[in-house]
Amino acid sequence: MDAQLLKSTFAVVERRAEHAVTYFYSHLFWNNPRVRELFPADMAPQRDRLFAALTHVVTHLEDPGLAEYLGQLGRDHRKFLATPALYSAVGTSLLAAFAHATGAAWTMEAEKAWTEAYGLVADLMQAGAARSADAGQPAWWDADVVRHERYGPDLTLLTLRPRTPFPYLPGQYTSLSTPHVPLVWRTYSLANAPRPDGTVDLHIGRVEGGVMSTALSDRLRTGETVRLSAPSGALTARTPPGKPRTFIAAGTGWAPIRALLEEAAADEPGFEGRLFVVARTREYLYGRADAERLAELIPGLRVTYITAAPRAPRGQATERLFQALRSGVNWSAHDAYLAGPPDFLTQVSAILAALGTDPTRVFHDRLPPVTPVSEPAPTRARSLSERRMARPALQWHNPDARAPRAF
Numbered sequence: 386m387d388a389q390l391l392k393s394t395f396a397v398v399e400r401r402a403e404h405a406v407t408y409f410y411s412h413l414f415w416n417n418p419r420v421r422e423l424f425p426a427d428m429a430p431q432r433d434r435l436f437a438a439l440t441h442v443v444t445h446l447e448d449p450g451l452a453e454y455l456g457q458l459g460r461d462h463r464k465f466l467a468t469p470a471l472y473s474a475v476g477t478s479l480l481a482a483f484a485h486a487t488g489a490a491w492t493m494e495a496e497k498a499w500t501e502a503y504g505l506v507a508d509l510m511q512a513g514a515a516r517s518a519d520a521g522q523p524a525w526w527d528a529d530v531v532r533h534e535r536y537g538p539d540l541t542l543l544t545l546r547p548r549t550p551f552p553y554l555p556g557q558y559t560s561l562s563t564p565h566v567p568l569v570w571r572t573y574s575l576a577n578a579p580r581p582d583g584t585v586d587l588h589i590g591r592v593e594g595g596v597m598s599t600a601l602s603d604r605l606r607t608g609e610t611v612r613l614s615a616p617s618g619a620l621t622a623r624t625p626p627g628k629p630r631t632f633i634a635a636g637t638g639w640a641p642i643r644a645l646l647e648e649a650a651a652d653e654p655g656f657e658g659r660l661f662v663v664a665r666t667r668e669y670l671y672g673r674a675d676a677e678r679l680a681e682l683i684p685g686l687r688v689t690y691i692t693a694a695p696r697a698p699r700g701q702a703t704e705r706l707f708q709a710l711r712s713g714v715n716w717s718a719h720d721a722y723l724a725g726p727p728d729f730l731t732q733v734s735a736i737l738a739a740l741g742t743d744p745t746r747v748f749h750d751r752l753p754p755v756t757p758v759s760e761p762a763p764t765r766a767r768s769l770s771e772r773r774m775a776r777p778a779l780q781w782h783n784p785d786a787r788a789p790r791a792f
């Protein structure tokens with residue numbers, strides 16, 4: 386593969402990204418009218434996702450973890466009913482869009498390089514999909530809504546019972562789809578460690594104007610069925626026993642942190658660590674009762690709740706967190722697990738690095754990890770010791786797609 390040529394042509398495409406993506410979908414749907422039915426009415430998030438995936442591929446061409454990334458992407462595309470014919474149609478339209486966007490820069494060499502590159506991408510994705518099907522993993526899990534509780538206007542707690550075993554690791558997320566918003570999938574973290582009855586909790590922050598969060602909050606009812614995709618994510622426990630760790634949860638970022646702490650309460654009686662729960666106001670500290678229960682089960686856990694002062698801007702809670710982080714912990718000894726809005730993750734990661742935490746020991750689900758992976762997706766939940774030995778699972782989740790709210 387001529388990586389340099391792929392990068393230089395993609396740089397031209399990037400400058401006309403909006404135009405290229407519009408051309409791509411128009412070409413795809415015009416030449417394959419039935420394919421339109423596979424996509425939701427609102428194509429805007431789809432466009433972002435396509436470009437995020439393409440950018441990831443082009444910026445990781447030399448990364449040995451790319452094959453695993455594409456394998457997982459293929460596995461995740463099973464839920465979209467992607468067929469070999471669709472992969473082929475997408476390739477044709479993608480090249481047409483690139484040719485259109487790059488104009489004179491689209492040489493024969495560029496076309497050859499992109500034809501080969503797309504062929505490889507499609508092969509690796511389809512191989513990932515085939516591996517997951519061969520391992521008996523469904524394309525999605527049907528799950529019944531067994532509890533639907535609203536907490537104030539902004540938060541809904543859902544409990545779902547998947548109809549077949551749904552293996553996942555505490556800290557991971559899944560995508561969810563409901564007939565209320567056909568063909569749309571949104572990611573949500575799983576808020577509990579696996580339970581004997583197989584049920585899972587999701588914390589839904591209601592985003593005004595958001596199609597999925599408003600449907601799940603306002604229209605979904607117990608007894609209905611939703612679909613869940615294969616779980617993913619790199620926010621899984623990987624701290625060796627005896628090493629202290631810090632958990633930082635902002636808003637509904639409490640969900641995966643709660644799952645990790647439930648796991649620690651069950652598996653690690655000698656756990657030493659700190660938990661910061663950050664919320665915009667006291668009323669939004671919805672995880673407080675759970676955090677107190679977990680602190681009783683884990684004697685080595687110190688919990689700090691942080692909110693903004695009354696009538697202060699919401700971002701003040703983050704400032705207050707920074708002040709707390711600066712006081713008194715030997716950060717170079719700590720692993721850190723973060724969950725919350727994308728900007729919050731960026732800022733907290735920077736502060737922790739400045740305070741001495743090893744950046745490779747700060748875990749969250751925003752960026753693909755630097756470490757490549759060569760393991761297949763788990764078909765059963767692994768034990769704690771197996772996971773400590775393992776390298777972090779590659780993830781492709783782009784939380785930027787979940788719009789953060791403006792202060």
Ligand SMILES: NC(=O)C1=CN([C@@H]2O[C@H](COP(=O)(O)OP(=O)(O)OC[C@H]3O[C@@H](n4cnc5c(N)ncnc54)[C@H](O)[C@@H]3O)[C@@H](O)[C@H]2O)C=CC1
Pocket residue numbers: 558574590620635636637638639640641663664665666669699700701702703704723724725726727728729732749750784787788789790
């Ligand atoms: N696995 C993960 O990382 C998860 C991430 N999330 C994300 O967490 C967010 C939760 O939203 P809400 O509950 O409405 O939280 P929120 O908007 O109320 O924010 C919670 C706290 O995060 C901080 N914060 C928010 N935006 C910030 C910004 N731009 N810069 C710096 N600090 C900021 C503030 O301290 C705020 O009090 C969503 O963006 C969601 O996508 C949610 C669940 C899991």
